[in-house]
Amino acid sequence: MSKVVLITGASSGIGQAIAQHLVAQSYITYGTSRNPKKSSEKGVHMVALDVTKPETITAAVKNIIAKEGKIDYLINNAGMGITGPLEETPDAETKRVFETNYFGALEVIKAVLPTMRSSRSGMVINITSIAGYMGLPYRGIYSATKGALGITTEAYRMELKEFNVKMTTVAPGDFATNIAAGRYHAPLLDDSPYRENYKNTLSLMDKHVDDGMSPLVMAKVIHRIMKTKNPKVHYRVGFFMQRFSIALKRILPDTWYEKLLLNHYDL
Template identity: 55%
Template sequence: MKKVILITGGSSGIGKAIGEFLSEKGFVVYGTSRNASAISNSKIKLVDLDVRNSDSIKSCIAKIIELEGRIDVLINNAGVGITGPLEEIPLEEIKNNFETNVFGPIETMKAILPQMRTQKSGLIINITSIAGYMGLPFRSVYSSSKGALELITESLRMETKSFGVHITNVAPGDFATDIASRRFHAPVIKGSAYEKVYQTQLDMMNEHVSGGSNPIEMAVAIHQIIETKNPKIHYKVGAFMQKFSIVLKRILPDKMYEKILMNHYKL
């Protein structure tokens, strides 16, 4: 029996790469988009889903279960980026980021777990970020939203283990996608105390994304996890130094690690 896979945010970027790769491997793959009918060139089936809307989440999952009778793998990939000095990011944008990056995955997992319990099997893969392991300058909201999802996964794994459900995190580094164009950038305010340093950081962040790894690396990693009998709690996918930065944070004194980050970001 072919496994049925649901990928939130499957119409572009990493989600699209994962969906197309898994489809080629013979899985039944559904991706999501807030307006699926507007996308005509998708190589996988797309269904409507807005992770900020509970009714939309429930409707999407019910539709796939009606069509396929089961959902074996949920990949919580939908997410948005956000940058800016914390002092200057509008509160409504902070709330929107958490609605998408944290509350959306929570609601999606809550909606799909009853089906996985009935099946006595299932795998949930939460796409987080290497940025979620550390507080990065001008990415405080993004780092904290992804870090929150990492910890939620750790807790939920233990709560659901007896049901035959596996839950894991996959934290990517910088990948060459269009996330920079879809990220909310707090505007660089002329005369602001952060004006020059924030503009420099924006330029650096966009360079990192455009020069990032090929998203196919994430697709390969996800496929390997799906084929693993007992997945680990955490996976990191990306350039060596990005992954090694997590190790350094674990072993170095806090102030020394902070100094390394500030030197890296030229602060």
């Protein structure tokens, strides 16, 4: 019997690559987008869903279950980037990215869990970020949203254990996607005391994305995890130094690690 997968944010980037790969592996694949009419993913059933609007989440999940009778996998991928000096980032934008990256993901989880619990099976894969393991300069809000989702996943795993529902995170590093174009960038203010450092950091971040891995790498890792009977708590996908940076954070004194980041961003 074919497995049913729901992937949020499947109209571009990593989500699109995951959806296309899973269709090729014969999964019944539902992808979400705020504007599915603008998406034309071959073999992917695109549905309207905005993670910041709970009523759209409820409607989408209800319709999929009505058609398929179940949802075997949820891949929480929808998200947005944000950059800027913390002092100068508008509160409204900070709240918007938390609503998308954190609270939105939680709302989708809550919508699918009843059917997974009733069948005593299912897996939720939350896409976080290597940036969520550390506070990065001029990306502090983004780091916070992904770090919060990772910690919440750890708690959820233990609460769901008795129902045989699995949950894990996958933290990507830099991938060649259009995420940079979709980020909210706090404006470069002429009179900002952070102007030069912020400007230089923005250029470095964009270069990292341009030189990033193919999203297909991420898609293959996701598929491999889906076939795992007992997934690990966390997975990291990226270049060696990106993954190694997490290990370094565990073993180095905080100030030493901070110095490494300052040197990396030339601050």
